Amino acid sequence: MDTTLRDGEQTSGVSFTASEKLTLAKLLLGELKVDRIEVASARVSQGEFMAVKNIIDWASENGCTENVEVLTFVDGGTSITWMKKAGAKVQNLLTKGSLNHLTHQLKKTPEQHFATIEEVIQLAKDAGITTNVYLEDWSNGMRNSQEYVFQFLDFLTQQPIKRILLPDTLGILTHTETFGYLDTIIKRYPKTHFDFHGHNDYDLGVANVMEAVKAGCHGLHLTVNGMGERAGNAPLASAIAVINDFLPQVRTQVNETSLYKVSKLVSAFTGFGIPANKPIVGDNVFTQTAGIHADGDSKHNLYFSDLMPERFGRKRKYALGKMSGKANIQKNLEELGLTLNDDELKKVTARIIELGDKKEKVTKEDLPYIISDVLDSSSFHQKVFIKSYVLTHAKGLQPSTTLSMEFDGKVYEENAQGDGQFDAFMNALHKVYHKLDVKLPTLIDYAVRIPPGSNSDALCETMITWKIGKKDFVTTGLDSDQTVSAIKATEKMLNMI
CATH class of the missing domain: 3.20.20.70 (Aldolase class I)
Known part of the structure; x- marks a missing residue:
């Protein structure tokens, strides 16, 4: 009853x-x-x-x-x-x-x-x-x-x-x-x-x-x-x-x-939430976190028991975070229909562990974004490094940025104000490149998105379209903070030009 x-x-x-x-x-x-x-x-x-x-x-x-x-x-x-x-x-x-x-x-x-x-x-x-x-x-x-x-x-x-x-x-x-x-x-x-x-x-x-x-x-x-x-x-x-x-x-x-x-x-x-670890119905009870468990599941289902998620209309999941091994990530890639070679898988694994160390939650839906970011970052030789920055935003004061960047081994620092934190960052960057006598591309589009269907608040992707001469190109940045993801996209642009 x-x-x-x-x-x-x-x-x-x-x-x-x-x-x-x-x-x-x-x-x-x-x-x-x-x-x-x-x-x-x-x-x-x-x-x-x-x-x-x-x-x-x-x-x-x-x-x-x-x-x-x-x-x-x-x-x-x-x-x-x-x-x-x-x-x-x-x-x-x-x-x-x-x-x-x-x-x-x-x-x-x-x-x-x-x-x-x-x-x-x-x-x-x-x-x-x-x-x-x-x-x-x-x-x-x-x-x-x-x-x-x-x-x-x-x-x-x-x-x-x-x-x-x-x-x-x-x-x-x-x-x-x-x-x-x-x-x-x-x-x-x-x-x-x-x-x-x-x-x-x-x-x-x-x-x-x-x-x-x-x-x-x-x-x-x-x-x-x-x-x-x-x-x-x-x-x-x-x-x-x-x-x-x-x-x-x-x-x-x-x-x-x-x-x-x-x-x-x-x-x-x-309105009463179900504890994530509540047997049978909790969100985490059919989720393997440790990489060794995911590896064991791939080898004769070593970590399966009679409590199979399919009995209860559910599916087994493999968590992504600092405990993730390649096996966890491989399981999620299989569900998404994605394939990576060993070198690419190592880079993606390292990035997910890095996010996990920052206490950020990563979901399966985040994976394509992480893969895109990691593989895109390895497509050029990095000569420009955004070393440090301070972003300020206070009521009644104009946003400002203090920027430190390295170009060909030399460090440059500038400060600027703008209509927003990223605008201030770009103004400081223009000051640096003015000293270098280099004209920066024009920013013509800026879009932010989060992985569709994701419950994670860990990641957002910023896509910036730049125009240099008659050519348009796009760079992306990935981070839990929207402004930081835009700065990462900008750093990629600086290296590409």
């Missing part, structure tokens, strides 16, 4: 609109193919009512009304009336699963609590509503008041209910406790359907899900991206992967290839 739309919505700062809930409900049941969804809490708001009604209307048309569940309360039938108006057919009734909660929050005896629960179950039955029962704080109940928990379960197993839902409400259980408690309960009540609802406060949510299944639990409550109160709930994607890979005794019908798509949509709706 996916409870993203109910328990996941308890993530601080998250609230789905009615249309978002309907969209996700359709995806969860129709494409991802979870068995059930818990979509809302009864009585909370008019928005919740409309969300449930819209989902139920859609579910009715598609024959899956019984797969849509609503959290309800022991309130004398108010929740049941709310559900009837919305058309919902399955309630998940919230009750107290520990003596501590019962005594201090409800201030009732077990017998008084059971009597009010029985009343609500009967009202639901009369209204044609199926009942499942949550034992809130069940995990603490098993730790500290097992006699009460078994008294409660003895009562519930005699009631006309479908499932008993056992939540680790505060995420306190270890994996050994989860197995032990559930194994004991399932053996004691072999004819009853039990669900496990895990939270992730100790980052043990997936481990506890695994042990719950081993113990014979019949259902699991999970959320997309592990959303939920505090540290969240057991995450759906990781739990499905673990079940499919390590628990051959059970099977799910969840469509693994849709996990990533639904994950991204939930992230977009909630």
Whole structure:
């Protein structure tokens, strides 16, 4: 059962609109193919009512009304009336699963609590509503008041209910406790359907899900991206992967290839980003960074595991940066359909490592620009070097540049102002070349672009068209800073003339 739309919505700062809930409900049941969804809490708001009604209307048309569940309360039938108006057919009734909660929050005896629960179950039955029962704080109940928990379960197993839902409400259980408690309960009540609802406060949510299944639990409550109160709930994607890979005794019908798509949509709706290293759905989890790993992948898939990205509708990537070896770059070149000889590959590798050392991010889309820049730079013998410069831009003052450059072994320095930093740089350069009695080409076009489709802020390419006599020619510069990339393009021009 996916409870993203109910328990996941308890993530601080998250609230789905009615249309978002309907969209996700359709995806969860129709494409991802979870068995059930818990979509809302009864009585909370008019928005919740409309969300449930819209989902139920859609579910009715598609024959899956019984797969849509609503959290309800022991309130004398108010929740049941709310559900009837919305058309919902399955309630998940919230009750107290520990003596501590019962005594201090409800201030009732077990017998008084059971009597009010029985009343609500009967009202639901009369209204044609199926009942499942949550034992809130069940995990603490098993730790500290097992006699009460078994008294409660003895009562519930005699009631006309479908499932008993056992939540680790505060995420306190270890994996050994989860197995032990559930194994004991399932053996004691072999004819009853039990669900496990895990939270992730100790980052043990997936481990506890695994042990719950081993113990014979019949259902699991999970959320997309592990959303939920505090540290969240057991995450759906990781739990499905673990079940499919390590628990051959059970099977799910969840469509693994849709996990990533639904994950991204939930992230977009909630504004909560997915950590880059989050298993299965994080941006980096199928990215090899070290060059030795890319090399190993090319040699009998040495760094592959059962967690293949294609299972989840994704692709393996090879990061570019200071850890990149030639193998990483070669993998990216293959995807782009590009070929370099060994010497060219060495030069491109050196440039990418240089960018990585500057903490700049490089993407596959940047590669053609880097290749162009590196190979273009090696097409002439460098005699002119821009050694140093200071670019200033202050409010109320004209931009200025102080420039130091080397030509044929001699250093020249000049300062100039201009309409912008690059204009000031060019004015300083003209001063130097005036001393050399050399006329510089005329700048006739200036364009800046970033790699299309790239998410990187590391690189931009500046293309400058120059005119010298009747001839036009273009030079390019590549850097993370637009003005610096223009200066690099200018330095190439100086060497070409």
